[in-house]
Amino acid sequence: MANAQLQSVLDHIDKDFDNSLERLFSLLRIKSISADPAYAGDCKAAAEHLAKDIASLGVATEVRPTAGHPAVVGKVKAGGRPHVIFYGHYDVQPVDPLELWHRPPFEPAVTDHADGRKIIVARGAEDDKGQVMTFVEACRAWKKVTGSLPIDITFLIEGEEEVGSKNFVPFVEANKDEFKADYVLVCDTGMWDPSTPAITTALRGLLYEEVKITAASRDLHSGVFGGTAMNPIRVLTKILGGLFDDDNHITIPGFYDGVKDTPPEILEQWKKLNFTPETFLKPIGLSIPAGEKGRLMVEQASTRPTCDVNGIWGGYIGEGSKTVIPSHASAKVSFRLVQGQDPQKIRKAFRDYVTARIPGDCKVEFGDHSAAPAVALDWNMKPLAAAKRALTEEWGKETVLMGSGASIPIVADFKRALGLDSLLVGFGLDDDNIHSPNEKYDLRSFQKGIRSWARILAALAEVK
């Protein structure tokens, strides 16, 4: 009977898809750019629009003020069944540079991708309005077909994700008593590839440091001082050049402390994936995985910590030549962190490593840009297995449990503030151009995304 019910819901989704698309379009037309104060009214309008739409599902919904753009909170609770928080965001990135867009960014349309795929083009088409609406439309279909939602849900949609959720996190903390639930569903991640569904089970953290090494008190002439005066670029390159050993391990003492190996059953699954230099590196002109030897490339990309120098500068960098020994040299260095690594400890280890290598008459200064811990799901979490089965059924292909390099800091905030784990399911693709001109969402991502959530809701209802 449950199966017959689900099939009716899925049929309704397909039958009603044009309306789903029009409802998404009406949300996409609202210019809810959170970074620009000029669009504060549009952000409020997007919140009100979404609140009204969610309320139409029989959910008690309010637009709730925060110190910044408002949040949308909607609750439907029958009791005695699983209770989830659904999280997404209605705000979008700025659209600059506008001249690179092929269409006006807030006039959504379905167009043909160069390779024939049908795509929805607009700012927010994927990130995160399209993704949010996959869940809303799935709920709508359940409500329409069965008269109710299959589980208890608290909708929690914010308007400041693209600017760091700085007012949303305090809002959640201040109201944590009303956000009790079993776990959180987040729809802000991607597929493994266009035909393979994925659940993101690990998000790497990010430690981002800046280093400035100063040698002489002024720039020097290399003819006069070359050979006797220490060059800060020499110090900096020596330190940064020593961060990796010949097996591509990071050499900072203690860096890998607490890092756990990927469970063997996950590794077995990953070994079957077609994630190879040919599929992943060739499109960007590379062929040799740069991570730790002895690790699968998929581990290197997701569950192993990394280090990258994101920027380096010092001395004369214009045209031609100048025989200068600069006074100082700088670098921006970041680390993708995994479960078990404490950003503060890694920061200290990095700074100690650098400081120990500074000559006695040079000095080093550090700046910090970010220190967010990694988030990892419990691989044995029951709803994860249920969602995985549901996705596999919808897409006809085994669901991949994958780590993501990028951070979604709110996931760590939910864990910290509410004590809740998150289940990250999404239908974005690598070529969606999020944060860039010509953002798109595959029409197939949207339609099968709705169907996927419909199946997941059914599956989660069975999880005790």
Added chain:
Amino acid sequence: MANAQLQSVLDHIDKDFDNSLERLFSLLRIKSISADPAYAGDCKAAAEHLAKDIASLGVATEVRPTAGHPAVVGKVKAGGRPHVIFYGHYDVQPVDPLELWHRPPFEPAVTDHADGRKIIVARGAEDDKGQVMTFVEACRAWKKVTGSLPIDITFLIEGEEEVGSKNFVPFVEANKDEFKADYVLVCDTGMWDPSTPAITTALRGLLYEEVKITAASRDLHSGVFGGTAMNPIRVLTKILGGLFDDDNHITIPGFYDGVKDTPPEILEQWKKLNFTPETFLKPIGLSIPAGEKGRLMVEQASTRPTCDVNGIWGGYIGEGSKTVIPSHASAKVSFRLVQGQDPQKIRKAFRDYVTARIPGDCKVEFGDHSAAPAVALDWNMKPLAAAKRALTEEWGKETVLMGSGASIPIVADFKRALGLDSLLVGFGLDDDNIHSPNEKYDLRSFQKGIRSWARILAALAEVK
């Protein structure tokens, strides 16, 4: 009798010094900036002014055209005695930034230095008009007192030194038959310190390379690609960071091939010098010599080859943070070369060293900015010993034979084109601000410089 004659010349120099200063001032007032075509007429005027002045010494002098600014050529030849070419240049550096000058750069004046020294302030006060005039005024005194110059002299004063002598060198080559001589006197170098005279016996050469390493075909997001895609900054810092071993030796294979040790007697002399971290490095905020362990600091600064990264850049270098893995990273790397090192061989060794360390899927491109060999005088050259004695007598302090870090490419050109060695004597000081605002020449450098040349001319007349 020779001594009595010399004393009369020296007395005349002191008596006539105010006139010497006025003659220098009239040359300094001419805006002979060679780099700026707007001042071509001033360059010609400076050449004509100088030719007229040298002709007044009884020297057959002409302004000779080149493909660029003209040269001044004057000849006085009695025969049967030593014959030298005197080289200098009348062109000067641009004066930007003008707002940093304390006085108009072409209105020379004698002012008080902060520490009480009397100084001549003007563009070209030292480099090279002041230095050229020390020699001209010494000749004038000899002519005035004795009716003739003590040796045969060919004056060869160019107008394009500050822009690389690119038309002057072909001029010398095209007319090499008229520039036969025993050796060249060059007045474009400095003292050891304000009270210690010096002869520059080695000029380091310069190899200046640019390196660009490319990894991926575009900039990448470090969250997605961190751990699998090679970062070109990692490759670059590893290579540059490995250029020195723990004893500060340069690790490029073959780099030191052909480099000779400084003669023991020179080392003995240098050991007595007060050239210490306290005197040389402390003023620039450093205390630890950065050159090869086991070498005197004066060797590190002058007779040993060096390597400096003069510039490095890659990735995001603005404010804040960006999680980018850049497509490419670059550096400007230069080497000060000493006698025995072939710039072309060192270039090949450097490029081989870098290329061997480029991962299989990255690529490297090189650019070249300069490749000038070092110049070293024969330490046993007879005129050198004579000039050394003369300088020591004038200054009452042992003359230092020193290497200079900076290159004077014309010295190599004279050797190549004319087969002549050069004797480099000059009276510049480290704080003369050549090429910078507020260029100055100590009044003492000018007066005792003239006296020094008067003595050297007498001494060289005795060298068979």
